[in-house]
Amino acid sequence: MLEQHLAALPIILPLIAAPIALILGRSVLSWGFATLVSGLAFIFSWQLLAAALSDGVLSYAVGGWAPPWGIELRVDVANAFVLLAVTAISTLVLVYSKDSIEKEVKVANHSLFYTAHLLCLAGLSGILITGDAFNLFVFLEVSSLATYALVSLASDRRCLTAAFRYLVMGTIGATFILIGVGLLYMKTGTLNMLDLAVRMDAYESSRTINTGLAFIMVGVSLKLALFPLHMWLPPAYTHAPSAVTAFLASTATKVAVYVMIRFIFTVFGIDHVFVDMGMGLILMVLAVVAIFQCSYSATVQSNVKSILAYSSVAQIGYMILGLSLVSVAGLMAGMIHIFNHALMKGALFMAVGAVFYRVGSVDIKAFAGLGKRMPLTMAAFTIAGLSIIGVPLTAGFVSKWYLVTAALEQDNWLVAALVLLGSLFAVVYIGRVIEAAYFQKLPDSQGSKNIKEVSWLMLAPMWALVIANVYFGIDTSLTTEAANSAAEWLFQADAMSVSNTQEGQMSDVVVQEVSS
């Protein structure tokens, strides 16, 4: 019974649990409950990845309505891989958040925090698993609305304007996706992604479909904060509660990158997007500019959360760069970086949240001398920071290695050199924080003498991510195997959809039934 509905569980479980977390009311109760639910979702997604690696694709018809009529949930290696990362980070962040939000969120809002977190998790899982273009929009908004509420929970009033800006930009992005999906539906009469891909082949140079592509690409780029549509991200990440930032930075934008991959590879097809429409060059240029412009911005910030937020935009550049190389190796590098960056940024934002918990500030001046006072937190920050830079034996090195290899495979020396040059900026912005923590003196005040290490409840998830960073830097078999089969599967699926006309005929019947 459970086995049969496995694909739907990572969505349904947090969705049902969210109002229960609210009803529980007490902070500790909702915390325990939310963590348990998220942990279960992680176990289910682990089983889904195992099933996808052995059987290929799992298709689940919601409510028993067969696709393409009904909504289809479709689990393959690519989305099971991202889902595993999302549910893992969500569980760790929930463990971490108990102490962290006590400091940063009003007590009355604690159960609201867990409710919004679970809703956001349900939305993100939904985006990943669904095989229906319109359903994707709905889940996108479920997760985004929860995100706006989460950002606005901080006690600093600046979080309100940041959340509002995020809401306006996010809604514009989602509405653009809605317009795009509408245009595709207008031309093809279907919303199932695979069915869309099949039917679109009949209209090769249709302006409706090209307009749809443009709207969807701009909308998704807003959601994933691709340069120059990233302006909502730094204030939102800077002023949100630390636990929220750790969760969003390592999941929300990654899921949006996945949406872009899904639309390009499954729905529109590589040939159409990259050869006919020339999106490859556009994405590549924007990605490189993102890496340099935002890495530079990161080096001049004084708020450490801001530094990391700008760094996130730059890292998204690396993912898009991998995708824009249009090769199995490039896509694989992008997928690996989605996973690895979630590990690094999760650990970094958790470490910064721990500093805020003890010191009450995340300004770079507040980090002075913390290496002695909070040795474990700062060691975690340092190792995760080295991973962002891409030092060997860390996960960050693996992603950069595959990215550079993919670029060199096409003799694209310029891109390879730019990737390495971009890493130098990371040395500067991570180095500034480490320099403050280890080489500057602790200020001589009474308050700074009382600073001590945070509790194990905050350290354990932080170090779990740090250890994962090192583990996936040394033993790369899981990440590369999953990312490689995901990338190969996405390229094959594109070729496969052309020959798979049976489903296309199926939805012909629907249109006829409706119109006759």
Next chain:
Amino acid sequence: MPLAVRLRGQTSSELYPRLLQLLDRRFSDDGRFYIVISANNLVKKIVGLNVFQTSVFMLYISMGKVTGGTAPIVVEGVTQYSNPLPHVLILTAIVVGVATTAVGLSLIVRIKRAYGTVEENEFDNKKDDAI
């Protein structure tokens, strides 16, 4: 202006240029998208966002019309029905839009309490708001 009325009696291939014109218009003269960007007042921004979304709903609803088709309820002797699916989709999208508006407006209430203003240029000038 109700889009569905204007577009009645056109096949989908004729529909397309008209819709593109309308899309175009949404971004230019009577476009509400413009308000979202230009308005200084946060409430006006939300209203602009709302109208922007509503016009997308119109786009969907106009798609459902099948030439010569009636309402999609099975009646004897009728063979042509309009497509009900876009209407169903838009019901969902309306719910999403209402939720977004509600979240946006409640954020504005809290912004007004915290800053004492809902004019964007006024709180942008306050010093602690530099990022």
